[in-house]
Amino acid sequence: MELDNLENWRKSHYANEITPKSDGKKVVLMGWMREIRLHGKLAFIVLADRSGDCQITIKEEENSKFFEKIRSLNREDVIAVKGTVKKTKQTVRGVEVLLSDFKLLNRAQTPLPLDVAEKTPALFDTRLDNRVLDLRKPKVLVIFKIRGEILRAAREYFAKNNFMEIETPKIIATATEGGAELFPVSYFDKAAFLRQSPQLYKELMTACFEKVFEIGPIFRAEPSETTRHIAEVTQMDIEIGFATEEDTWEVFDDLIPYIYSSVKKNCADELKILSADLKVPKAPFKRISYTDTIKE
Amino acid sequence: MELDNLENWRKSHYANEITPKSDGKKVVLMGWMREIRLHGKLAFIVLADRSGDCQITIKEEENSKFFEKIRSLNREDVIAVKGTVKKTKQTVRGVEVLLSDFKLLNRAQTPLPLDVAEKTPALFDTRLDNRVLDLRKPKVLVIFKIRGEILRAAREYFAKNNFMEIETPKIIATATEGGAELFPVSYFDKAAFLRQSPQLYKELMTACFEKVFEIGPIFRAEPSETTRHIAEVTQMDIEIGFATEEDTWEVFDDLIPYIYSSVKKNCADELKILSADLKVPKAPFKRISYTDTIKE
Numbered sequence: 062m063e064l065d066n067l068e069n070w071r072k073s074h075y076a077n078e079i080t081p082k083s084d085g086k087k088v089v090l091m092g093w094m095r096e097i098r099l100h101g102k103l104a105f106i107v108l109a110d111r112s113g114d115c116q117i118t119i120k121e122e123e124n125s126k127f128f129e130k131i132r133s134l135n136r137e138d139v140i141a142v143k144g145t146v147k148k149t150k151q152t153v154r155g156v157e158v159l160l161s162d163f164k165l166l167n168r169a170q171t172p173l174p175l176d177v178a179e180k181t182p183a184l185f186d187t188r189l190d191n192r193v194l195d196l197r198k199p200k201v202l203v204i205f206k207i208r209g210e211i212l213r214a215a216r217e218y219f220a221k222n223n224f225m226e227i228e229t230p231k232i233i234a235t236a237t238e239g240g241a242e243l244f245p246v247s248y249f250d251k252a253a254f255l256r257q258s259p260q261l262y263k264e265l266m267t268a269c270f271e272k273v274f275e276i277g278p279i280f281r282a283e284p285s286e287t288t289r290h291i292a293e294v295t296q297m298d299i300e301i302g303f304a305t306e307e308d309t310w311e312v313f314d315d316l317i318p319y320i321y322s323s324v325k326k327n328c329a330d331e332l333k334i335l336s337a338d339l340k341v342p343k344a345p346f347k348r349i350s351y352t353d354t355i356k357e
Numbered sequence: 358m359e360l361d362n363l364e365n366w367r368k369s370h371y372a373n374e375i376t377p378k379s380d381g382k383k384v385v386l387m388g389w390m391r392e393i394r395l396h397g398k399l400a401f402i403v404l405a406d407r408s409g410d411c412q413i414t415i416k417e418e419e420n421s422k423f424f425e426k427i428r429s430l431n432r433e434d435v436i437a438v439k440g441t442v443k444k445t446k447q448t449v450r451g452v453e454v455l456l457s458d459f460k461l462l463n464r465a466q467t468p469l470p471l472d473v474a475e476k477t478p479a480l481f482d483t484r485l486d487n488r489v490l491d492l493r494k495p496k497v498l499v500i501f502k503i504r505g506e507i508l509r510a511a512r513e514y515f516a517k518n519n520f521m522e523i524e525t526p527k528i529i530a531t532a533t534e535g536g537a538e539l540f541p542v543s544y545f546d547k548a549a550f551l552r553q554s555p556q557l558y559k560e561l562m563t564a565c566f567e568k569v570f571e572i573g574p575i576f577r578a579e580p581s582e583t584t585r586h587i588a589e590v591t592q593m594d595i596e597i598g599f600a601t602e603e604d605t606w607e608v609f610d611d612l613i614p615y616i617y618s619s620v621k622k623n624c625a626d627e628l629k630i631l632s633a634d635l636k637v638p639k640a641p642f643k644r645i646s647y648t649d650t651i652k653e
């Protein structure tokens with residue numbers, strides 16, 4: 062079946078922006094064909110994009126030009142639809158889009174290596190080998206949206222509180238912390254390593270920038286057979302000049318509830334998908350010394 | 358000379374926040390002793406912090422307890438002062454702080470390896486070997502403030518425009534672009550490399566997240582004897598699904614003036630220090646093909 066070109070079509074809305082309030086509006090949606098039901102001369106498609114999904118209703122008599130193409134759709138085919146929003150009591154979200162024009166932008170591999178609708182669980186290796194498909198699953202996708210919001214909120218907090226963003230070297234000449242294993246890098250004809258912490262640079266920077274933060278990658282060569290290995294992670298660091306240890310704790314007392322509140326406010330739909338009832342923690346947090354932590 | 362502890366003293370203002378409007382206010386400033394002038398029973402100190410500087414005026418008779426300590430100060434000693442703001446016509450900024458209490462928090466190395474007041478230029482190697490001191494120079498410091506504002510503004514733009522922030526692997530198994538030289542990493546018992554671009558990951562991510570951006574480190578093992586080598590740089594990447602090349606150009610038409618305007622608005626003082634007259638470029642920008650660029 063022939064593929065269509067995008068041409069001058071552009072997405073007018075994300076799927077989750079189609080609500081009963083949009084009744085009568087002409088819209089252009091694009092995404093992946095998640096479900097299809099055929100009832101004689103009617104077809105119902107669930108079009109999914111990164112925001113959620115929306116039902117598209119297609120009547121053969123009004124869309125004879127592409128009804129055959131629609132009937133042949135496979136799950137996760139990439140599609141674009143033009144249509145008119147209609148309020149309805151027959152879908153969960155109270156809305157459908159009556160199709161007026163259609164494009165098949167690309168075909169998905171068939172059969173799919175994993176079930177995006179999450180009815181059949183896939184093996185962990187299969188999920189990693191098909192990560193892009195795996196990331197379309199609503200429960201997986203929203204984790205990354207929430208992660209993005211955490212980064213955004215943290216940086217907003219730091220900007221409001223006079224912290225300067227710095228980026229310190231990732232390739233370093235010597236270890237910055239005792240104990241952690243390093244990844245060796247061939248740096249031209251010299252021996253070098255990937256940093257396992259921005260610690261030393263960050264401390265030095267307070268002697269000129271006073272209040273700094275860095276959100277960036279760190280690397281730890283600790284061999285691990287678990288799925289939560291820590292070879293490469295994003296670390297959030299702050300450092301403050303003219304301050305005591307207690308002052309830095311107070312930043313965390315502020316920052317952590319700030320991040321939680323931002324996620325709660327800006328990711329309400331995402332939390333619902335995870336059935337997560339996020340509680341904003343109350344500061345001040347209990348301080349436990351390293352010695353006491355080890356004892357406990 | 359004995360050093361003082363911070364104890365319960367905390368900075369109440371940055372130096373640039375002391376203006377004639379603060380007349381009569383009690384303030385606590387902390388920073389570096391940049392200049393000192395002694396006139397018998399009077400001392401004038403220029404206290405500098407990351408924001409700028411402020412004159413501190415000290416009368417021996419009212420401050421006999423630490424006048425000797427103040428008289429002995431060396432450039433870049435770390436100090437804290439308490440005092441009262443006074444409007445005056447005798448300083449450039451129209452303001453001074455009359456000292457009431459003083460702490461010497463730390464001593465600078467004497468003689469300093471380079472001149473923070475920028476009257477004597479230092480060799481490039483000396484600057485790099487003493488980078489923290491070099492970064493205190495107003496003209497160097499503001500470059501980093503502006504850099505931070507560029508990152509902040511870009512992320513703000515991306516958040517407003519529905520881009521999701523992603524972070525893709527920095528340690529990769531194979532090259533992502535032809536031509537660029539890679540840094541080899543010993544990844545446990547496997548061969549790996551530092552990424553020279555998030556390109557391939559970023560492209561894949563549009564198939565689930567649609568609109569993505571990444572601001573992160575890339576590494577290029579191109580040997581270079583210049584001071585502008587590119588072994589490790591921060592790269593800003595975007596990628597959009599359901600879009601054409603022209604759509605991505607339009608993002609840059611929006612984004613670049615947005616960043617310029619943000620810097621112009623939020624870094625006005627910093628631009629003044631650089632004597633920079635920043636002009637916000639007008640979009641749309643001229644598109645030049647790769648072939649034409651090479652020809653030109």
